[in-house]
Amino acid sequence: MKSLNIKIGLITSLMVLFTACETIDYEDTNVNPNGPTAGISSQLLTNAMISMTTILVDETPILYMQHITQGQYPGASRYNTLNESYDSWYTGPLMDLNRVIDLNSDPETAEDVIAYGNNANQIAVARIVRAYFVHYMTDKWGALPWSEAFMGIDNPQPVFDTQESIYNFLFTELDEAVAMVEMGEPGPTGDYLYGGDMDTWITFAANMKMVMALRLSDVSPGLAQSMFEEAVATGRLITDNSDNIEYTYGTDDASDSPWMDNFRTREDYILSRTMVEYLRDNQDPRLFEYAEEARDSVSPVTNFPGDIDLGYVGAPNGQVNGNVPSYSFIRSEIIYTPDYPTPIFTAAQVYFSLAEAASYGWNVGGGTAASLYEDGIEASMEYWGVDATGITDYIAAHPYTGIDEIAYEKWVALYLNGPEAWAEWRRLDAPYLEPSAFASDPRIPVRMAYDPSIADNNEANYNAMVGFQGPDNNYTKLWWDVN
Template sequence: MKKTIKILTLFIFSLTIFNSCDTVDFGDINDNPNGPTAPITSQLLTSAQSSVPSLITDVTGICYVQHITEGQYPGPSRYQTTQFSYDSWYVGPIQNLNKIIEVNEDPEQAESVGAYGNNDNQIAVSKILRAYFLNYMTDRWGYLPWTEAFQGVQGTQPKFDSQEFLYNYIFDELNDALGRINSGAGPSGDVMFSGDMDKWATFANTLKLVLALRVSDVDADLAKTNFESAIASGKVISSNANNVVFTFGSDDNSDNPWEDRFESREDYIMSETLMEELRSELDPRIFKYSQPSRTGSTSSPAFPGDIDEKYVGGPNGKVNGNVPDYSFISGTVIDDQTYQIPMFTYAQVKFSLAEVSLRFPTWNFGSGTTASLFQEGIEASMEQWEVDTADITDYVASHTSSTITDIAYEKWVALFLNGPEAWAEWRRLDAPTLTPSIYATDQRIPVRHGYDTSIQDNNAENYATAVAEQGPDTNHTKLWWDIN
């Protein structure tokens, strides 16, 4: 009994001390005199931008659209994963961008963080990049927590916003960001464009143009307004020289992920779908996108002199164990640590303009006809990959039809290795026709990603509402804009 009383007395005393701490003013005793007094926004921006490579080189979408497939360890090419977590985007890059915007909008902190670039330019860059990340996310999952997200322990069960809401939000954010860009200093820590605000304006307007066309089947007015606004800005990609690309560093911490993937492994090979399409069309890009196999050959070469004989694609989703029998991705991509991965290109813009000319001729899309814009798109893609002029001329001369099917096909070819854009555009246009892997358990190419199981467990009510409105939480429920 005495022992119990002593323990209780100790506990009550400790509790008294703990509670009294709430009334004591310790002043700045816990402040680090050598620490920063405001966030270092340049570091936050660099950290956020370090997530771009994982987005633009993600193999999942690239396997879905059958640009590449896998060797002896098939996964995405068999659509094996059905549920994916979005948590890392919320707690990582987007949270960093939120903080940059917050402190630059705070009158008490704006002056100090202005040392890292003009306040409005910092906000503009953060909003553009945040819109880019959010678009990537909603084009994977559809409905997402947003207006009630980022509330910490006060908001652990946020509602899901519809994709329609999120797209409207993205357009508003891009337009707000573009309105803020000025001649002041660009943000420090910008590893993408080194603080060049003209490049950020081009990125934002091109993103707006692409996304406007993406929603054109479900909200023509929203699409027209934003598409024409992007064109009127005069700051969309206008040549291969100003393609929006991500340039990698030469050290192992910042170099090209494709180069890292092939340093000691050979997991990815060219898909037979793309290779046979290029072969049948006598498309010279077959020699630019890939390299000859070491031991394999095709039984049906099509180019003069059988120069394509060693260019071989693998069956999608099959265990292609003997990878030397197949072609790898071009050494231009996988052997260069500092390779520039395209995010948006001149070719993509030209094909978008050709589509608008064909489907929405009353929109202001600039000059040109469907046929001329389509041809310019092909030329831009081939020039981007340094195809010989004579080969470009021959190919264009034999590909003069510019139907929506033709445009969709050429866009699919031109978006080689751009997984997010290629997957999104294939879903929107439903072309070209792709045969799902016969080696998959569920022989349907995914059109979205399912939510991680933790969402249903920890946010059941809001999860149920989202599923009821959007459709079953499977990889085969179409997104808001995917109505064809």
């Protein structure tokens, strides 16, 4: 009887508990009372902008361009990086920027996120930064999923858009982003680079448009000229180093320069023999600004008065250069100063672009190919601290004679700007860069192949892309690379 009473009591208790559960509201049980109740667009923008460093210090194309080479582990210098995945761009910064745009476009959320800056200005900056990322991606891989991207389970196998269509989209995207800027209204608070200065972002967009336009000079000269002249007409192209657009890092481990991170535990990047010898042969004073003297060796040849270049030694590209102190390192301020800035768009880059455009007869707003070429050299050398006498002497010894001079000087001026130097080298086919003798395939790559998972997971669209773009390897030229 006692046992029966216990069982009855237990059943009764469970019935009461079950009945009570029906009246309890658990809706907020898993809600953090201290968490945000709406999307924080400023954090999304900040998180996306951090990925700009992946482009600005992209070592692989810098190695391809033989500005530097590697020490004991020369994988990329031997072109061993065959495939890369673009997935993290779609799931990371591009997704964040799409969310910023959505939050500021939807009337139901726009009122909440206006606390982080004017809605239109937030959208404009997000679109410009997104265009910057997509431009980098298409110049690296070529065709990309775009018009059908970000559809989730509704379309997990998107088609590949041609590079031509992506460029057309990007031109429109930049124009529309600039047009929607509301000057005098607050810029996005998540913009830790330029403090929400919309004037700077308009300049950013104009210079990016100029770069993109010139990229098409061979494959679509009419569009290239039109877009280039539109960029010139904005009056926003950078023609003074004081206006250079740069990425400035922080001083803590979380925000410092990737170059400092590269050299924190291992000294693996050294000056390429190609760069050192080109500068030495031309008695280019930038040699002494780009590099440090080798600690354990001297050069077997010199070419400067007084043998002042004796200590500058470049390493063979792709060789196992185990004793790295025998070679010149990158300028110490770059690799050991945590907040040393990385250029994005510079006066030198603009002047060389204007010089090339002038040689085609395009409207560049004044100046000749020769004068703009000289302006480019001067801007580059001034940026790196070369004195006036050194600049004058170099220009006198290296007059403009044609596009090859522009291509060479642009390659020198784009020192450590891997993606842009690689793109311009592919387009202009100059200067001559001898492929590494230590590579299994002695050809410098002209694109990055897709990750193998793309062919496995999106086979039909991948095959269609190969049909219009060409074999998915490192040596199929991109749409604009027709020479």
